[in-house]
Structure formats: C-alpha cells, structure tokens
Amino acid sequence: MSSDHTEDSSLPTALHENATNEDIDALVKIVKTQSLVDDVIDGVYMGLLTISLLFILFVTAIGPQLGDLFPILQPVFLLFSHIVPFFKNIPSYVSSAPECFTTLISNLPTTLVEYQSLYYSFAQAFRTYLTILPYKQLILLFSWGAYLWDAYLDVRQRDMLHGVIRPSPIRSIVTRKAFLEANSYGLDKSSLKMVQSLLEQIKTTLVLYYDILPAFWNLVGEFMQSRLGFGPEHEITHSILFFIATSLVNSITSIPFDLYGTFVVEQKHGFNKQTVGLYIADFFKTLALTASFGSLILAGLLYTITKTGENFYLYVMIFMMVIQLIGITIFPTLIQPLFNKFTPLEDGELKTSIENLAARLEFPLKKLYVVDGSKRSGHSNAYMYGFFKNKRIVLYDTLLKQTSIEEVCAILAHELGHWKMNHVIKMLFISQIQIFVIFYLFSLVIVQKKLYTDFGFTSMPIFVGFMLYQYLYQPVDSVVTYYFNKLSRKHEFEADAFSNSLGYHEQLKQGLIKIHLENKGNLNPDSLYSAYHYSHPPLVERLNALDRPATPYHSKSD
Template sequence: MNAEHIFYIIIAIVAWQFLFDQWLDYLNHKTVNTKIPEELEGVYDEDKYRKQQDYKKANYSFGLLSEIVSFSVMMAMLFLGGFALINNWVTEISSNVTVQSLLFFAVIGAGSSIISLPFSIYGTFVIEERFGFNKTTPKIFILDMLKSVLLSVVIGGPLMALVIWLYSIAGNLFWLYAWMVISGFTIFMTMFYTSLILPLFNKQTPLEEGELRDAIESFSVKAGFKLDNVFVMDGSKRSTKANAFFSGLGSRKRIVLYDTLIKDLKAEEIVAVLAHEIGHYKLKHTLWGTITGVIQMGIILFVFGLVVGSPLLSQALGVNEPNFHIGLLAFGILYSPVSFIAGIFMTILSRKNEYAADAYANGFGLEEALISGLKTISSNALSNLTPHSLYVFFHYSHPPLLQRIRAIKEK
C-alpha cells in the first residue's frame, strides 16, 4: 500500500460517512405518522403536531444544506491539497514543531468556525426564532462565541502543546504519557465542569426554599442520596427548551435544573425527573461512562502512537515529511469507521442506562409523574414522536418517548 492508496481510502471514508448520514436523515425525514400512537395521545393537539412536523422539515432542509457545504469544503481541501498548503504556511512561520501544530489546528478551527457561523446564526435566529424557542440575543450569541474561542486557547492550546511535547520526547511510550494526561484532564472536567466552566455561560443559583425544595429533599432522604444542594440554571436566557442533568463524581456531584423545567413541570414531575438523574448516579452510570471513555482513549492513543510517524499518512495529504498534526488529521479520518462502530455500542449502552434510570424512578412509585413530565418536555421541545428505527439505532442516546413510556408501564 502506498500514499495514493491511503488518500483514496480517506476520500472513500469521508464520502461514505456523508452518504450514510444523509440516507439516515432522509429515512427519518420521510417517516411521518399522521396518527399519534395511543400512548402519546395528549402530547400534541392537531395544530401543535402540524407545527412539530414543520419544525422537523425545517431542520432537515437546513441540516442537509449545512452537511453538503461541510462535505464540499472537506473534499476541496483533500483534492486541492488545502491541508498541505496550511502545513507549508505554518512551517514557514516557525521551526518549532509545537508552534507549527498549534498554528495548524488554529487555522483549521478558525476556518471551520467561519464556515459554520452563518449556519449557526440562521439556526438560532431564524429557525429557532420562528418556532418560538430562541431567547438568545445577539449580544449573548457573540459573547458565547468569544468565550468558546477563549476557552479553546486557554485550555485546549496548553493541553495540546503538552501532548505534542510528550510526542517529541517520549518515543514509544508517548501514547501512555498522553493517556495519563488526557485521562487526568477528563476526570478533572467531569468533576469540576459545572462549577468552573459552566458558570462562564450560565448563572447557577441554589434552589430557593419552598414546596419544590421540600419535595426534592424528602425524596433524596428516601433514596439515600446525600444532597448538598440543587442548582437552578438560567437556561431561559438562550432557549425555552427544558432540561435537567447530573454531573460530577463523589463529593463534587451536582444536580442542575433548568429554570424552564421548573416553569413547565409540576413539583411531582420534577421530583420524578430528579429521581431519574439520581438513578444514573446510584447505578454508577456516570462513573462507568468516565471509565469507558478513558479506556477508549487509551486504545485510540495506543494505535495512534504506532502510526503517527508513518510517512504514508502525511504523504497521503500531500506532505512529504511526517509531522504530528498531519499525522493526527489523517489518523482521525482513517480511524473514524472504528470510532463509528464504537459509537454504536455506546449509544446502545446509553439507551440501556436511560431505561435503567427510569426503572429506578419507578421503584419509588413515580411512573405516572415521570411519564407526564416526559410528555410535557417532549411537547414543549416539539420532539419527533415517531423517528425511524434505524435513525434511532445509530443516533439516539435516549430512547424515543414512546419506547420509554412503554418500558415504564411494563415495570
């Protein structure tokens, strides 16, 4: 096998991913059930169901255009040697390999952001606005973008620089040291994301005294869950959609409720949703998810460490002398089929965990409140009630509402 063969393998992988994703999207788009299943009656009235279908169609058309543009740019970069041109530019600026790699990915990231920016603006201020979801102001949108860039520079830059430095000095053990660094960072972020990063974007305040807090504290005692505090996040500053999530490990665990969730759901429904989130913790889903992610990263880095220095990878993208950033880019594309298969198993596991967390809430007699709450959340988000089964299999980390309700009622 030579560099030309690898180049065409890369082309085939990129094309296959695009075509496969579009096929799945098309199947899901064409799956329209005019009759709402019996278990879901009451989620939508006729007018709102029509609105949901319009929302689904708008997102499909918009997503298709966005994917076509991204695919076209990627193909142009590959066939016209765009990555080699950027590599030549960064090597002219600096002879330091770390600086070269940081500049290379900075250029790639900036280009990707510029291309995606019009789509992000249209999605937020046109589609989400048209269907009544958007609460983001232009000021918030710009600040979010600037903060994201700043975090990439302040956190992502030094982390990548450290990994590149390890590559330059550690030889065959590069993958092991890089794994230790990235694993440590992953665990740190799992524990501290909601207390260090999230506050840069959203305000979190302790849930105030009252009926809801009393109900939550009463349930936490019943469940044997040490609850230091429940935080309310101002999700309504960006969207009307509701959510709740659990994050952290050990003493750093934290439950966060969107203010929109508190607005939309009754107290017993919120307790049921909270019971589901506590179920994830009690059943150690967060812990095992972190462990699984760390193991996967170790495998990826081990394989990457074996091939990153191969001249064939760099030559496949038009660069004669192998280097870290071109090797990483080529490897990322070549590894994507393996990552795709691993992702299928992870989504299957995720759906299994969601059923288990629902069952945990059921154990406290909260099935009716949980079903009612899930229906309200789905209705207010104009969720697709009848997605195509293949689309669900490949893309859904949570089971569709109908399957969740049926599983809850079977318990």
C-alpha cells in the same frame, strides 16, 4: 375529514391544546410540503437509478470493452466483473465449505508460542501493508462513505417527519397539533443540517484533494518564524498555532448556519431567546475557551506522545483520563458560569421535596442551583455534578416552568438513578478503552511517511497525522458510536425504572411527555436513525417500559 382531526379524550388535561380545524389543516400543509431539499433528494434518487440502468445496459451490450471506452469507469467495471463470477461460484463455495473449515481448524495454533508467532506475523504483515496504502484515495473514500451513510439516515428520518397522521402508539400521548408542530420543527432542522453537511463535505473534499492542509501548515510556519522567531523544530508551538488558525476558520464558516439555526429556525418555533449581542458575546467566549483550553490539551497530548516512545498510547490514555476528570470538574464550576447565571434554589416546597428525595437515597447533596437557560432558549434540562461527598444539582428555569413539583422530583429521581447505578463511572471506564484503541491504531499510522506525502507534506507533524488518521478511523467510529448509544439507551431505561421504583410512575411519565412536547422532540423517529443517533430511547419506548411492573425501592433505613 380524517378521524385524526379530533383531539383524543384520553389525553391528560394538562396536555390538551385548543386547535381549530383550520390550524390543523395549515400545519398539515406545512408538513406535507416538499421543499427544495426534498426535490434535490428525489433528483438524486432518480439520477442514481438512471445511472444504474445505463450502466447495466452498457455492461450487457458492450461487455469487456466498457473499460476501454470509459477509462474512468475501469475500477467500477473490474469490481462488477468480479462480483458476477463470485455469485456464480457460490454453490461450489458452499459444497467445499466443510472441508475448508476442517483444514482451517486443524492448522490453528495449539500452544502459546504458536499464538504469539501468529500474532507477530500478522502484525508485521499489517505494518507492511500500511506502508503501501493509497491514503488520499482511502481517506476521501471513507469521508464520503461516512457522509453518504449519515445522509441516508437523514433521508429516512425526513420521510418520517413528512408524516401527518399520528401512529396509534402515540395517539393517547399527544394531540395532533403537537405532533404536527414537532414534525414541522424537525423538518426545518433537518433541512439546515443536510445543507450544512453537504457544504462541509464539499469543503473537506476540496481541502484534502487540493492539498490545502500543507499550504496552510506552511503559511502558519512562515508566520511563526517571521513574527515569533521560532523555527520548524518547535513543532508543538507550530501545531498550537495551526489548531487556533483552523478553529478560527471553521468557526467563521459555521456562522451563517449558526445564525440561521438560532434566529430563523429556533425563532420560528418559539425557542430562541438570544439577542444578537448575546450571540456575538457567546461566539467570542467560545472561541477564546477553545483557543486556551484546546491549546493546553493539545500541548500536553503532543508532549506526551513525543516523550514516551512507540508505546505512547498507554500514557495518552492516562493523560486523557485526567483531562476528562478535570473537564467534568471545571465545566460546571468555571466554564458554564461564563455563559449562564446560577442562583441557589429558593426555600419552599420544591427545595424541601428535592432534599427529602436526596436524603432518602443517601445522595450527598450540597447545593441546589437554578440556571437561567431561558435567556437563550426555551429548551429545558437538569443535571448533577461533583465527586464523592460534594454533589450539586442544577435545574433549568425552563424545566421549573414546564413541570410540577412532583414531576421535577421524578425527573431528578431518574438522574439520581444514574448516580446510584454508577452509569457515569461505567461510561468513563468504557471511554478509556475506546481511547486506548484509537491511539493504539494511531501509533501504527503515525510512522507512515506515505500518509503525509500523499497529502503534500514534506514533514511528519503529529497533529496533522492525527487529523488525517481520524478519517481512516471513521468506519470504526461509526460502529463504536452505535454501540455507545445502545449502551446509553440501556442506562436510560434503567434510570427510568429506578425512578419508577421510587413511586414516581405517573409523575415521570407526565414529566417526560411534557418535556418532549415543550421541546418539540421527534415523536415518531425512524428506527435505524434513532438506533444510530439517539443516546436516549424514543419517548414511546420509555413510556411502554415504565408500564412494566417495578420492584419498590427500599433504603437501608427502611
């Protein structure tokens, strides 16, 4: 019997779980079992390997005639025929590199006028290039590239989830039963995600390839004209109706996956608390909010673009910043109360401890709420909101059940660390730069008629152009997402260190462990998957960082 069957005596008492060998063996069997999704993955790997070997064989045996025999492979063959000579010529490239570099340096602009001339020449060449791009092929390529990248990361993560032996860094943190339960939960979520992602990608491909978007756009236009009496000159109204119609279609097609995720996966692992009636009510509330608020934002965005000329991206950045600030304000005060009940935290030791913590940090706390998250899920959370001197803290009732008073304070000290170090403001500022880049690049694409005609459009609606542009932006978005998550993880480490400096070292560690275990979070994520997808560092990294020496925090009054 593996030594990993034995529960570690080093585990904190609160984290010990009674589990028989039969329980462990049953969980091991579940985690190690290869599902249909795994069989498909293995089949795809074998298929790709076989195709690659056959291709190499054909190239070797038939050579230049391959493109003539299989016209569909002509682009691939041309690519391959250029790759081989490139690698053969690498030595000559290396030997000539110093001379080329010297020539490049000597030809660089030396004055501001020359730099401006170079910029305008490049910009003009780039705009000319945009007029001849094969947009449909490019968008389909980027769409599948993004999907395959995500699928590759999912497969790497799935391989880790099939592990049944705890890595040594986490053996002192969790029992083997908790580790296996977390992996079982992760595998079920992974299976659902991979199936849904594949079907969504197929749907997207069919919609784009067979020009379903212009057909749907025209259908909405006919409805608008026949029922509302508005002609094609009312583009904003047309776009809003199109947005509502596509949102409705997407919401309906996602229902089977939402139902399975909620009432099968979450139910199986003890998280779901929703009833069917509550699910239906939430569905229609979400749809109504999407249609109403989404339509208002879309109308404002389109109006801003149409009224501010070719430099609209500057005004759109301001508009989106205002929308973000309004969203931060109204979401917890107007929108979330439609789904959850907020009650003031009762007087007692917990309230007193939180108020003392806020006073120590000079945090302008006005209200303390408990939200009934348990009526939908067993997952826990805590957050704060509000501007200036009007701050509020919200605790999920599940968090209060899972952790002690000191651990709740340690977790809130982490959240207050975000406030103290202005992390929200910093991320908000960086997001404005991102919005500027997105809409500046969009300003170059929006005027390209070929973008629309390649997909069967006879007009150039701005909203449709932005929908198509998002596929072109996907490669940039992938890089931006990685760095946003990297910055977010840095902020999480800093907030942990802040809580640590307040003297909550052990309490924060125990609180993080409990929350992670109660939520069955991934305890051994793939490094590349977590780097790309996780906005929070893996648990082990956070615990290791907390063990570093911390400088005690001193308030101004100390």
